[in-house]
Amino acid sequence: MADRMIFQIPSRVICGEGCVDQIGQEARQLGASKVLVVTDKNIAAAGLLDEILDSLRKSGLNLDVFDRGEPDPSVDLVNEGTAIVREQKADLLIAVGGGSNIDAAKGISIAATNSRPIVDYEGPEKFENQPLPILAVPTTAGTGSEITFFAVITDTQRNYKFLIWSPRIAPRAAFLDPRMVGTAPRRVKVAAGMDALTHAIESFISKAANVYTETCALKAIELIAANFRKMLEDPDDRDAAMSMLIAANIAGFSFANAKLGIVHAMALPLSAIYHIPHGEANSVLLPFGLDFNKTAAAHKYQRMGEALGLSRCEPADVVRAVRQLATDVGAPQAMAPLGVEASSFDKMVSDAMKSGHVAVNPRTIHPEDMMAIYQAAL
Numbered sequence: 001m002a003d004r005m006i007f008q009i010p011s012r013v014i015c016g017e018g019c020v021d022q023i024g025q026e027a028r029q030l031g032a033s034k035v036l037v038v039t040d041k042n043i044a045a046a047g048l049l050d051e052i053l054d055s056l057r058k059s060g061l062n063l064d065v066f067d068r069g070e071p072d073p074s075v076d077l078v079n080e081g082t083a084i085v086r087e088q089k090a091d092l093l094i095a096v097g098g099g100s101n102i103d104a105a106k107g108i109s110i111a112a113t114n115s116r117p118i119v120d121y122e123g124p125e126k127f128e129n130q131p132l133p134i135l136a137v138p139t140t141a142g143t144g145s146e147i148t149f150f151a152v153i154t155d156t157q158r159n160y161k162f163l164i165w166s167p168r169i170a171p172r173a174a175f176l177d178p179r180m181v182g183t184a185p186r187r188v189k190v191a192a193g194m195d196a197l198t199h200a201i202e203s204f205i206s207k208a209a210n211v212y213t214e215t216c217a218l219k220a221i222e223l224i225a226a227n228f229r230k231m232l233e234d235p236d237d238r239d240a241a242m243s244m245l246i247a248a249n250i251a252g253f254s255f256a257n258a259k260l261g262i263v264h265a266m267a268l269p270l271s272a273i274y275h276i277p278h279g280e281a282n283s284v285l286l287p288f289g290l291d292f293n294k295t296a297a298a299h300k301y302q303r304m305g306e307a308l309g310l311s312r313c314e315p316a317d318v319v320r321a322v323r324q325l326a327t328d329v330g331a332p333q334a335m336a337p338l339g340v341e342a343s344s345f346d347k348m349v350s351d352a353m354k355s356g357h358v359a360v361n362p363r364t365i366h367p368e369d370m371m372a373i374y375q376a377a378l
């Protein structure tokens with residue numbers, strides 16, 4: 001009998017240029033009357049909220065904007081947003097931004113309807129009450145957070161990023177509009193695209209992968225290989241932007257179900273301790289993680305090589321192609337230039353080993369393996 005497989009994506013996905021004009025209608029259908037838009041000042045300044053707010057008003061919804069979003073959303077930020085939700089009696093959240101704003105909204109959605117501090121909900125399904133519904137508009141391509149069931153929140157007191165897992169925090173709908181991703185700074189686009197590539201690759205070779213996740217992951221790799229450079233070269237190339245948004249989204253389908261691996265486990269402490277953007281931490285570690293895993297997942301490297309468009313698909317060719325893509329887009333490839341010091345390695349290894357991604361990595365990971373990778377990636 002075949003192994004049991006589970007694949008779930010609780011979100012609706014609405015794609016296409018201009019699709020954010022449907023957001024008011026979608027909020028109405030969910031029974032909302034008062035919405036809080038969770039975003040940041042850069043998004044507001046770039047004018048990305050205008051059409052969204054317009055659509056909400058046209059649908060007769062009351063709204064407030066919480067624009068204090070920050071990279072690596074903190075417990076304090078979640079508490080601040082939660083206080084506003086309670087004060088305004090908001091019944092739906094609209095997250096507009098990169099993964100950080102969407103994760104902040106997820107944290108707020110839980111804290112708003114549950115009584116304990118957000119840190120108590122670390123791990124799978126730890127909260128009792130149904131969180132507030134969320135609609136998500138990603139402005140990077142991206143984290144996939146617009147459809148995943150994770151929120152990563154930073155506890156600044158412990159310099160520790162923790163993960164909350166529950167399908168109940170998946171946004172009810174995601175709006176993939178290519179016009180929303182053109183204005184981000186190049187460095188943000190690069191980090192987001194490298195994060196999406198890392199999601200696709202790690203979930204493809206994960207021990208928890210199945211035919212559904214593999215199909216999404218391979219297609220995401222193919223779309224990223226074909227469109228990442230184009231999207232960066234021409235910010236007005238809507239087809240490339242749409243393809244990258246879809247790639248990031250379906251990489252999210254894959255990793256939400258198949259989890260990730262050594263790269264994400266080891267990237268978390270880089271952001272928690274040194275505040276390195278998540279996608280940049282992944283960029284540096286991805287070729288090392290791919291090299292580490294090639295003995296355990298060699299047969300899958302052939303298929304990844306094909307998706308990357310390579311004529312030779314040996315594991316070394318795949319590692320080289322990923323390094324080349326990182327070079328072409330200008331992604332960071334070493335930790336020292338990002339401020340990392342070897343004196344933190346013990347804490348970094350200890351924190352990384354606690355990640356849930358360690359268990360599904362295709363090759364068994366020992367602390368000394370992580371130490372060797374950190375040393376090589378410095």
Ligand SMILES: [Fe+2]
Nearest residue numbers: 143195199278
């Ligand atoms: Fe990620």
